[in-house]
Amino acid sequence: MGHEFPEDSAIWDDAVALDRAHVFHSWSAQKKIHPFEIVTGHGSTLVDAEGKEYLDFTSQLVNVNIGYQHPKVLAGIAEQSQLMCTLGPGYANLARGRAANLVAKRAPEGFSKVFFTNAGADANENAIRAARQFTGRDKIISSYRSYHGNTGAAISATGDWRRKPNDFSRGHVHIMTPYLYRSPFFAQTEDEECARALEHFEQVVRFEGPDTIAAVLLESIPGTAGVMVPPKDYFKGIREITRKYGILMITDEVMAGFGRTGEWFALDAFDYVPDLISFAKGCNSGYVPAGGVIFSDEIAHSFDERVFPGGLTYSGHPLAMASIVAAQEAMEAEDIVGNAHRVGEDVISAGLNDLKSKHEHIGDVRGKGVMWVAEMVADRKSKDMLDGETMSAIHSKAMDAGLLVDVHDNRIHVVPPCVITPEEAKRGIDILDGVLSELGL
Numbered sequence: 001m002g003h004e005f006p007e008d009s010a011i012w013d014d015a016v017a018l019d020r021a022h023v024f025h026s027w028s029a030q031k032k033i034h035p036f037e038i039v040t041g042h043g044s045t046l047v048d049a050e051g052k053e054y055l056d057f058t059s060q061l062v063n064v065n066i067g068y069q070h071p072k073v074l075a076g077i078a079e080q081s082q083l084m085c086t087l088g089p090g091y092a093n094l095a096r097g098r099a100a101n102l103v104a105k106r107a108p109e110g111f112s113k114v115f116f117t118n119a120g121a122d123a124n125e126n127a128i129r130a131a132r133q134f135t136g137r138d139k140i141i142s143s144y145r146s147y148h149g150n151t152g153a154a155i156s157a158t159g160d161w162r163r164k165p166n167d168f169s170r171g172h173v174h175i176m177t178p179y180l181y182r183s184p185f186f187a188q189t190e191d192e193e194c195a196r197a198l199e200h201f202e203q204v205v206r207f208e209g210p211d212t213i214a215a216v217l218l219e220s221i222p223g224t225a226g227v228m229v230p231p232k233d234y235f236k237g238i239r240e241i242t243r244k245y246g247i248l249m250i251t252d253e254v255m256a257g258f259g260r261t262g263e264w265f266a267l268d269a270f271d272y273v274p275d276l277i278s279f280a281k282g283c284n285s286g287y288v289p290a291g292g293v294i295f296s297d298e299i300a301h302s303f304d305e306r307v308f309p310g311g312l313t314y315s316g317h318p319l320a321m322a323s324i325v326a327a328q329e330a331m332e333a334e335d336i337v338g339n340a341h342r343v344g345e346d347v348i349s350a351g352l353n354d355l356k357s358k359h360e361h362i363g364d365v366r367g368k369g370v371m372w373v374a375e376m377v378a379d380r381k382s383k384d385m386l387d388g389e390t391m392s393a394i395h396s397k398a399m400d401a402g403l404l405v406d407v408h409d410n411r412i413h414v415v416p417p418c419v420i421t422p423e424e425a426k427r428g429i430d431i432l433d434g435v436l437s438e439l440g441l
Contacts, residue, residue, distance in 0.1 A: 015049065026150075027162070041068030044420040046404065055428050057405045057416045062223055062371070063281035065259050066327050066336060067419035073287050076326025080318050087318050089116075089311065095321035102328040103283060104294060106264040108273045113300040115308075116292040116316040120254030120280035121149025123291040124217065126310050127276045128153045131215035131248045133309065134299050138171040139208060141201075141216040141247075145177060145225035148217065148252055157217050160225060175204050177218065179228045181364040181375065182383065194231035202241050210245035215275070220266035223255035226411055227373040229366055235270040248299075249274040254291065255371075258282030259331060259418040262341030262369030269368070275299055282418075284327040290320035331418075340418035344369040347422050348414060351429035358433070361386055361441040372414040374432075376441070385410035386441075394435055403431040 011017045015037040025033055037049040044067055046054045059065065066073060080095055087093050100114040115130075117123045128140055142148065144159035155162060156169035176184040178197045185196035205213060216238060222228050235251075242249045251274040256266035260282055263269055267277070276299065280291030314320075331337060349367070352374055356362040363377035376386035376394075391407045398405050406413040412432070416425065 043067045044417045044424050052402070054399070054402050054404045055416075055424055055431070057403060057414050057428050059370075059415050059417050060286070061281070062255050062260070062413075062415045063286040065282035065340075065418040066285040066331060067417040070285075070327070070330060070419075072330040073284065073323055073326040076322045077287060077319055080322030084318050086314075088313070089315040093316065093318055093321065095318050095325060096316040099316070099321040099324040099328075102325060103279065103292065106258070107277055107294045108267075110273070110297050111277070111294045112297055113295045114292050115295065115310075116290065116321070117280070117312060118289050118314055118317075119149070119291045120252075120278065121151040121154045121291075122312065123254060123278035123280055123293050124148045124154040124157065124250075124252060125151050127250045127278045127293045128157070128215070128217065129310050130276060130293065130295065130299060130308070131250060134302055135214045135246070135248060137212055137214040139173055139213045140171060141173045141175055141204065141208070141213060143177040143218055143222065143225075144174045145179060145222050145228065146219055146252075147222075147224040148219075149254070171214075173204065173208055173213075175201055177222070177228070178230050178234055179226070180231075181366070190231045194234050194237065197231075197234060198237040198241065201238060205241065205245055205247070210247060213245070213247050215248035215250050216242060217250040217252060219252040219254075219256065220270070221256045221261060221368065221371060223371070223415075224408060226375070226408070227367050227371055227413065229368055230270070232270065235267070235272045239272040239274070248276065250276045250278065252278050254278055254280045255282075259337040259340045260369055260371050260415070262337065262344050264337055266368070284320065284323040285417075287323040287327070288317065288320040290317070290324060334419075336418045339420075340369040343420055343422055343425050344372070347425040348372050348429070351426060352414065355429065355433055355436065359436045359441050361436070367414070370414075370416050370418055370420065374412040374414065376410045376412065390439065390441070393439055394441075397435045397438060398431060401431045401435065403428050403435075405432070 019035055038046050039049050040047050044056050046056050103114050104111055140157055142157040146159040148154040148157045153169045155166045156172040159174055178193045180193045183193055187193035187196055251267050253265050257279045275296045277294040284290055352365040356365050361376050362374050363380050364375040366373055378384040378386050395407045
């Protein structure tokens with residue numbers, strides 16, 4: 001029998017001790033992590049157990065778009081909890097219907113139905129399932145620079161290191177996608193990068209065999225992989241190629257959706273329409289776990305007379321649905337998406353580019369809305385990545401100064417909540433400036 005602490009034990013109120021004794025953490029060697037306790041938050045600020053406040057440039061896992069403890073979302077969850085806390089997906093429920101309506105409203109014309117999931121991974125899982133069922137084909141093409149979730153097909157569609165120890169799902173093919181700063185296509189301009197990436201994609205389709213490919217699955221803007229904003233015509237080109245060969249297109253909006261890029265969906269800026277859209281994170285900022293797939297009408301109606309072979313006990317969970325409704329209504333009423341656009345353009349973009357002009361170890365700055373990256377290099381000419389020890393020091397010194405930032409490989413990710421104020425965003429950039437100066441970068 002495992003060790004348990006009695007409720008009257010002194011350790012019962014020690015979050016870190018209980019965590020270390022009983023919580024198994026994701027993506028971690030368990031003895032090498034040192035979690036610190038967060039007690040509460042408000043807006044773009046988190047508060048630890050000692051009352052220290054941190055300006056949050058992480059949105060935790062890039063999901064808290066509406067900020068912390070938004071009163072309208074809290075009220076929506078509380079109201080639903082008094083009415084019905086849980087209800088199976090086979091019943092009609094007003095919160096579920098309203099949530100589906102509001103989510104579908106943000107999709108392009110021709111999208112009416114939403115299949116709700118528990119998070120982004122199973123959203124991508126079910127988008128893949130739908131594509132395979134609709135086409136009768138098996139293969140899914142995705143990018144090497146991507147993350148789609150940690151479930152069977154989603155992790156095999158992922159391109160980063162996390163796929164390798166978990167790659168048990170069949171039928172996955174990977175391509176290189178645009179990344180002009182480190183161009184895999186030896187391009188010098190965005191137009192060259194776009195044209196060569198599209199040619200590469202079509203060659204892969206031809207060599208794999210179009211009649212074997214169900215869909216291409218791409219993040220609208222790759223997030224964890226490095227916030228690589230695609231060339232303006234890239235997705236239009238992908239869409240043309242998929243239509244040419246009868247292949248479906250799945251757009252992963254799990255991280256980039258619902259205001260993150262200063263648009264309701266990031267795909268809105270690229271003038272194309274996919275067949276399936278996966279979402280999660282920002283739809284309700286994770287107040288209750290939720291995600292889903294928005295089906296084009298053609299695909300949705302293909303299951304009018306045949307069974308869709310997928311389902312989840314908590315699909316459309318009432319508390320999650322109430323949080324989506326409240327979050328969506330608040331985001332629209334308070335112009336939170338517009339705020340993300342304005343702060344991104346006026347403060348974060350300008351601020352990070354100013355830092356680049358001052359700090360020689362910033363090799364590249366890129367992003368949209370409140371989704372940005374500063375890529376750190378040992379030398380701008382060679383573009384060699386800045387070492388992990390220095391990146392860890394950036395993270396630690398920023399935290400000491402009251403700023404939470406994520407570092408991935410050689411990148412500083414600047415992804416605050418969409419509600420961040422211009423003053424807060426500037427303060428965070430100033431803290432980063434000081435940290436980089438202190439480290440001589």
